[in-house]
Amino acid sequence: MNNKTPQLISIMLIMLFAFSCSTPKNQGLLINNIREFNNAVKHAKPGDQLVLANGIWKDVELVFQAKGTKDNPIILSAEDKGKVILQGQSNLQIAGEHLIVKGLVFKNGFTPTNAVISFRKNKNELANNCRLTECVIDNYNNPERHVQDYWVTIYGKNNRIDHNHIVGKKNLGVTMIVGLDTEASRENHHKIDHNYFGPRPTFGNNGGETLRIGTSHYALKNSNTLVESNYFDRCNGEHEIISNKSCKNTFKYNTFFECTGTLTMRHGNETLVDSNVFLGNGKPSTGGVRVINESQTVINNYHYGLTGYRFRGAFVMMNGVPNSPPNRYVQVSDSRVSDNIFVNCDHIQLCAGSDAERSAPPVNSLISNNIFYHDKKEDLFTIYDDISGIAFNNNEVSKNIEVGILEGFVKKEFELVKNNGFLIPTLKNTEPKVNIHKDIATKTNTGVPWYKKENNVAAFNSGKIIEVASGINTLFNAVNMSSPGDVLQLEAGKTYKVTKSVKVKHPITVKTMGSEKSTILFERMMAFEISDGGSLNLDNIKFDGASSPDYAGNSVISTSKTSMINNYKLFVNNCTFQNLVVNHSFDVLRVAKGTFADTISITNSTFKNITGHIASLDKETDDIGAYNAEYIIMKNNIISNVQGAALRLYRGGTDESTFGPFLEFENNTIDNVGHGKKNKFNTAMSLYGVQVNYINNNIFNNSKGLNMHLVVGEPIVNVLNNNFYNSGEIGITGDQVYNVENLWHLKPDLNETTLQLEPNSVLKHKGTHGNALGATLNK
Numbered sequence: 027m028n029n030k031t032p033q034l035i036s037i038m039l040i041m042l043f044a045f046s047c048s049t050p051k052n053q054g055l056l057i058n059n060i061r062e063f064n065n066a067v068k069h070a071k072p073g074d075q076l077v078l079a080n081g082i083w084k085d086v087e088l089v090f091q092a093k094g095t096k097d098n099p100i101i102l103s104a105e106d107k108g109k110v111i112l113q114g115q116s117n118l119q120i121a122g123e124h125l126i127v128k129g130l131v132f133k134n135g136f137t138p139t140n141a142v143i144s145f146r147k148n149k150n151e152l153a154n155n156c157r158l159t160e161c162v163i164d165n166y167n168n169p170e171r172h173v174q175d176y177w178v179t180i181y182g183k184n185n186r187i188d189h190n191h192i193v194g195k196k197n198l199g200v201t202m203i204v205g206l207d208t209e210a211s212r213e214n215h216h217k218i219d220h221n222y223f224g225p226r227p228t229f230g231n232n233g234g235e236t237l238r239i240g241t242s243h244y245a246l247k248n249s250n251t252l253v254e255s256n257y258f259d260r261c262n263g264e265h266e267i268i269s270n271k272s273c274k275n276t277f278k279y280n281t282f283f284e285c286t287g288t289l290t291m292r293h294g295n296e297t298l299v300d301s302n303v304f305l306g307n308g309k310p311s312t313g314g315v316r317v318i319n320e321s322q323t324v325i326n327n328y329h330y331g332l333t334g335y336r337f338r339g340a341f342v343m344m345n346g347v348p349n350s351p352p353n354r355y356v357q358v359s360d361s362r363v364s365d366n367i368f369v370n371c372d373h374i375q376l377c378a379g380s381d382a383e384r385s386a387p388p389v390n391s392l393i394s395n396n397i398f399y400h401d402k403k404e405d406l407f408t409i410y411d412d413i414s415g416i417a418f419n420n421n422e423v424s425k426n427i428e429v430g431i432l433e434g435f436v437k438k439e440f441e442l443v444k445n446n447g448f449l450i451p452t453l454k455n456t457e458p459k460v461n462i463h464k465d466i467a468t469k470t471n472t473g474v475p476w477y478k479k480e481n482n483v484a485a486f487n488s489g490k491i492i493e494v495a496s497g498i499n500t501l502f503n504a505v506n507m508s509s510p511g512d513v514l515q516l517e518a519g520k521t522y523k524v525t526k527s528v529k530v531k532h533p534i535t536v537k538t539m540g541s542e543k544s545t546i547l548f549e550r551m552m553a554f555e556i557s558d559g560g561s562l563n564l565d566n567i568k569f570d571g572a573s574s575p576d577y578a579g580n581s582v583i584s585t586s587k588t589s590m591i592n593n594y595k596l597f598v599n600n601c602t603f604q605n606l607v608v609n610h611s612f613d614v615l616r617v618a619k620g621t622f623a624d625t626i627s628i629t630n631s632t633f634k635n636i637t638g639h640i641a642s643l644d645k646e647t648d649d650i651g652a653y654n655a656e657y658i659i660m661k662n663n664i665i666s667n668v669q670g671a672a673l674r675l676y677r678g679g680t681d682e683s684t685f686g687p688f689l690e691f692e693n694n695t696i697d698n699v700g701h702g703k704k705n706k707f708n709t710a711m712s713l714y715g716v717q718v719n720y721i722n723n724n725i726f727n728n729s730k731g732l733n734m735h736l737v738v739g740e741p742i743v744n745v746l747n748n749n750f751y752n753s754g755e756i757g758i759t760g761d762q763v764y765n766v767e768n769l770w771h772l773k774p775d776l777n778e779t780t781l782q783l784e785p786n787s788v789l790k791h792k793g794t795h796g797n798a799l800g801a802t803l804n805k
């Protein structure tokens with residue numbers, strides 16, 4: 027053997043080791059930039075693997091157009107899963123045959139086009155037999171709330187979208203769509219499976235669906251799409267979680283966890299909804315399945331704790347329009363609803379939406395072999411029209427449920443038995459009837475294992491406690507230095523002056539410790555400005571406008587004037603707002619167009635000597651169903667000497683895709699409110715298009731009245747036990763049903779100082795539960 031042989035072998039081993047260290051974990055061609063990517067795609071052949079190098083890929087538009095084969099697909103992957111981050115204005119187009127994309131992450135940006143990931147380059151160059159797997163799209167939102175885009179658009183045929191993590195869409199547009207706008211995308215046989223669709227917050231407008239298959243234009247075209255074993259986690263964009271708008275689609279083994287909406291068969295026929303799970307867990311507005319159109323089948327589904335009513339019921343079968351075009355409401359016919367289980371679900375709606383237009387009830391349809399169990403409620407079933415076209419056979423209900431005129435129901439003595447984690451109504455001394463399929467979606471078997479599914483939004487009071495000394499801009503500085511969830515504690519009885527508006531960029535609490543409120547004076551047009559990502563909790567504080575400038579547009583609290591992509595929350599408790607007096611209107615709360623609150627709660631507070639409004643939530647005036655806040659709660663407040671309105675709340679248009687706002691206005695004292703010359707609505711309260719109204723136990727004294735206009739759907743209006751003394755009346759317009767009871771005009775006998783009822787007032791026991799009307803505050 028040559029003496030140099032061992033040395034050569036050693037050198038070769040070292041070179042081989044070095045080469046193996048430099049080779050990416052995903053074997054293939056390592057690509058470092060967009061130029062290399064375009065060149066690699068241009069020359070890609072069946073069996074090639076293109077590997078994007080780890081790191082940030084910013085402002086890149088990837089066009090993955092190539093042709094693989096069934097046995098030798100072309101793969102585009104990350105060097106390491108989750109370590110290739112597409113940021114800025116980046117997107118991906120897939121076009122060709124037998125292509126696979128996996129392991130990419132889109133975050134910290136938004137698409138420059140109408141889609142983040144599209145299965146086509148243009149209408150003529152589509153993707154067929156391709157796959158998107160183990161990819162992530164996380165809060166990849168256009169910063170303008172009402173600019174529309176989609177996250178995944180699926181065209182072509184035989185494509186699979188599986189095991190992806192898709193979370194946090196907040197701007198206008200459906201999260202994922204299947205398009206049928208050309209013949210080449212119909213009869214597509216796509217498979218959408220094992221994806222994790224994470225939380226999508228309430229959008230407050232149409233266009234917040236998580237998945238849509240087809241459009242109204244192609245409602246009678248077959249899509250043949252299979253949606254299987256996906257997990258829908260709090261997908262609350264609008265009341266159609268899934269909008270089916272084409273024919274012959276199948277939805278199986280999916281889980282809907284606390285979603286405020288329904289799987290809706292909006293257009294198209296021959297849909298199969300089989301063996302899905304709907305878990306409401308008692309959360310408001312959670313729903314199940316809504317049936318419209320012909321030859322629909324709903325079987326073997328499990329529903330638990332769904333509370334939604336009307337179009338968000340646990341089960342909804344709608345009325346149709348006679349001789350309806352495909353894009354309106356086609357009459358339900360030849361449909362079957364069988365072998366489903368409903369546990370503690372509040373509303374089963376039959377012939378829902380019945381009105382002068384939707385006057386065609388279901389025909390030739392069957393509801394059979396279902397189990398309805400409820401441990402509290404008796405009246406589950408609501409019938410809006412003629413049900414003679416529905417046959418009811420062999421349905422079982424728990425003993426307490428009253429079925430009224432319905433036939434084909436038998437009362438049984440059930441008990442709940444836990445089986446595989448689900449509570450199943452079971453006859454005593456028998457085995458539980460189980461229809462939870464082994465392939466049902468869970469958080470653990472969907473999405474990707476290497477990307478967290480937790481919601482990282484900080485809650486109020488979850489951070490550290492920070493004591494803030496009184497002085498000039500000490501509060502401003504403390505907020506700037508705070509972290510999400512922190513609590514800023516102010517000194518009791520001390521004064522805090524801010525010369526700069528306090529920007530609230532994350533959830534934060536500001537409160538006074540002790541019985542005597544601290545006082546906040548401010549020299550700018552607003553004390554607090556809630557910015558995108560911010561939420562504010564105020565407790566036991568006095569706001570005084572003595573130092574505020576005499577400008578038009580002043581407010582104590584405002585939202586950012588630019589669009590806010592994140593929903594916010596505002597809680598005000600036990601606070602005083604006084605002397606907000608300038609020559610112009612001075613509001614307490616003023617919001618901007620393009621902002622949306624999940625909740626605004628104002629409780630146990632006092633408002634006096636104010637030239638503007640308490641809350642102006644009326645900036646979405648395009649009359650397309652948009653509005654500024656979902657839940658508005660005003661309880662136990664004293665509102666006195668306010669020139670504007672206590673509340674202005676607006677939701678215009680007749681779109682039925684959203685069910686808010688929800689208003690609770692209870693036990694408030696409204697004294698000398700609404701008389702200002704600049705109060706253009708000339709009311710103490712102006713409510714337009716508000717869909718749920720609970721206005722109870724209030725005192726209106728020497729004030730303007732309440733104007734309410736009802737514009738959409740079947741609004742809930744309960745105006746109970748209110749006193750209007752020397753005040754305007756309640757004016758309700760719109761062709762809707764409403765409930766006004768116990769409207770009095772009695773002298774309230776208010777204490778001149780506290781504006782609370784004197785002990786012998788006739789209103790002391792006039793409340794809905796025998797309690798006093800108006801506010802009761804501890805002074």
